[in-house]
Structures are given as C-alpha cells and as structure tokens.
Amino acid sequence: MNQSSDDPIHRTIFHVDMDAFFVSVEELFDPSLVGKPVVVGGQREERGVVSAASYAARKFGVHSAMPLRTAAKLCPQAIFVDGHPERYREYSHKVHEVLGHFSPLVEMASVDEAYLDMTGTERLHGPAMRCAERLHAEMKSSTQLNCSIGIGTSRLIAKVSSAKAKPNGVLWVLPGQEARFLAPLNVGDIPGVGKVMEKNLAEMGILRVRDLAKLDDGELERRFGKWGLALAGKSRGEDAGGWFDAAVGEHSDPKSISHEHTFNEDTADRERIESTLMRLSEMVGRRLREGGYFARTIQLKLRYKDFTTITRAHSLEQPTQMDHEIFENSRRLFLRNWKQGAPVRLLGVQTSNFEAGPAQLDLLEPARDGLPRNDRWQKVLAAADHLRDKYGESTIGLATGMKGTFRERTHENPASLPGRGPEKKSRKDERTGSPQSHRDTENSE
DNA sequence: TCTGGGGTCCTAGGACCC
C-alpha cells in the first residue's frame, strides 16, 4: 500500500470541549455573573450537587459533583443558580452546527463535548493546527462561547489533550508522540480510571502512566481482567476497548431509559411514594414512545435514608412502552422489597432490554381483567402526550399520578439532560511539555 | 460535607438447557 496525504496511516481526531459550559451559558443570559464565583445546580441549602462552577468559584475548591452545601461553605460569596436544561440544549445545537462546518463526522459525546474525525481533510481545511484555530474562532464568534480542542490519532489522545488544553486552548499531540505525551500524566487522567482504580494502582506503586506502560499486558489482565488489558492499550494511547473503538459519528440506540427522583426530605408515606413512581413511569413511558422503543425489563431503584441502595428488576414476556405496565411492575417491585416504614430517599424507574414492538396478535387479543385493550391504551397515551406537548407537563396525569405528583417540587436540574452531568474538574495549567501547543491568551475580550 | 440524574459497561452467581 502506498501512502499519500490522502491515505494516512493514522486518524486525525479532534475532541472539542466547551469551557465551563453551563456557567458560560448562564453568563450570556445574565452578564452580571461574568467574572464572579458562580455555582450552577441549585440553591445553597438544597439537597444536590454542583453541576458546574465558574473558574472564580473553582479557586475556592468548588468543583462539580460536590454537594451544594459544601460548596456554600467553601465559598459563601458564591452566586447559586438553578440550571436551565433548555438553554443548554439550545446552545448545544449551536455548537453542533458550527462543528458541522468542519467535518461530516461529528459525534456529540454530551451536551458540551464532541469528537470530530478530521482524517483526510487537510486538502480542504489545511493542517490540523490551523484548522483547529479556525474552528476555535468560529465557535467563539457564532456562539460567544469558549472551547478547548485536543487533537490526536485516537479519541483517547484527543480527549486527554483537550483536558490539558483547558481553558480556551488548543493542543495537538503529533503522531508518534502519544506515549511520550501520556508518560508523565497521572493514571487518573486516563478516561475510565476513576477513584477506585486509581487507588488500586497506587497500592501497586503505579501513579503515572509511565509506570503503567512498564507493566506487561498479561500482568494487568490477571489483576484487573478485561479492563486491565484495555488499560494497557490506553497507556500507549490506543482506543482500546468498548466505546472508544467505535468510529466517530456512528449513532447508536440507547440501551436503557430511566428517571429517578430524590425527595427533598426522606419519606415513608406510601401514597407519596406511589404517586412518585407513577410520575416516573409516565416520564419513562413517554420517552419510550417518543423513541419508538419497547422495553422488556423494568427496574426499580430504591435508596434509603442511610444511602443504602438496592435495585430490583423484572422481565416481561412481551415488551412494553405503556405507563401503566411500567407503573404496575415498579410498584410491585417496590412493595415486595421495601422495608415497611423505612424512610425513602430516592426512587428510580429504569427500562431496558429493548426489542421490536409486541406481537401484532397481542394487540388484537380481547380485554383481560376488565382493562381496555392495549391498542386503546396506545391511543389514550398518544393523546396525553399530545396534550402535554401543547399545554405543558402539568396538564395530564394518569390515575395515581394526579394525586401527589406536583406536591413534590420538580426542580429542573441541568444534569437531567440526557448524557450530561457535571463538568470534569480540570487540573488546569498542569500542562506538560507537549510536542506542539498553543493557547489563546487574548480571551474574554 | 452529606452525597443529583441520566447513562454505559463489566462481573458474578444461579437457573436452565443440552
């Protein structure tokens, strides 16, 4: 095989990550927030965690996933802001649109983060670095938002380098330099290595990626199984294992759809619990119908006051997308497993094991148990969905859902966006000697 | 300090079948 510039032996992947996304969007709606310590995710006394913190707030040690009350103690002067998922969705679309100008192969990994396969676009867009700079500038002018861009031969390298480029920078790891780039980093900088794995590795004396790279693959596999093997590959910058291996831009169907709710105060009130289960079942059912999915497995999640959490699942003979079936099953699971009288902190309803719709025959079966037939139910639900679209979420609630549903304050949390959560805290300015790097210094004009 | 919500993937044991 002869190689030319059109036939590269490696891929060129961009990872584009928006800087302090939620906070930056909130600043666009309320410019008085600019430059101040801002915490997005809820009010200071609420039960919940930080979704995003401004750089000014981070200076006080505030970071995402931290309890709001802790953040309030660390930084009493911080401004606490409720999240606005619709705003983030709107800006996420704008981001997506900008990215589309640079590659047809764009994959939004979450609301504020995307991978682009830029392989072979040199002729069109010029060298990677120049292209990234243009992208960076266009992102700012089109959305008013800053981003950081990592460039590498794999998703892994692109992702790690974008984190090192933060804030508002571009970092390119040249082909062939992957191992050198990773060597001095902490093992925890590798996506997929969390607290637990980091601790396990530390106990073996492995702190940096270079220590990891010294071990042979067999050793890692023996100690950590399949994951260990993937880790060995990662230490060399390879997209080893699972999701990372997938081509950029391949849309895949969801594997599960769920909703959960943490009560403002723990409760043992059965009515309140059941109406919450109803509401969660309706939300799940609705999304199943929107996506055209039929679920065979329904799972209940139950968290007590002391944070002990159990899940209990049941698989149906025929897959469903109907509220009442989801509700009846989760209710049964609840009643069978609840330690009667024990205060409940959280309830969750999850559906999974998606299949094609139920057999047509089933729809034609006569009514059982005096219930309307399923096809009638489908019509009722479709009508309810329509009403909710038109007049808002509070218009319609079926049966139990009506009773106590809206007693609980439904506080829209930014993290309730699909695939979105707290922004990873960036250990900023820890950037190491990189083959080629550049940072916008004249930001925030 | 008291810990959200929505996901993915992996492991491991038991049931069940051949």
Add this chain to the structure above:
DNA sequence: TCTGGGGTCCTAGGACCC
C-alpha cells in the same frame, strides 16, 4: 451416593462518565 461442561438468560451490584 457425591457431582461435567458449555451456552444463554436473568438479576444485582458497582465503577465510571458527563
């Protein structure tokens, strides 16, 4: 009457990510 081996499905739990 002392105990196989593989495959698949189901369930529960946990690490991890944003």
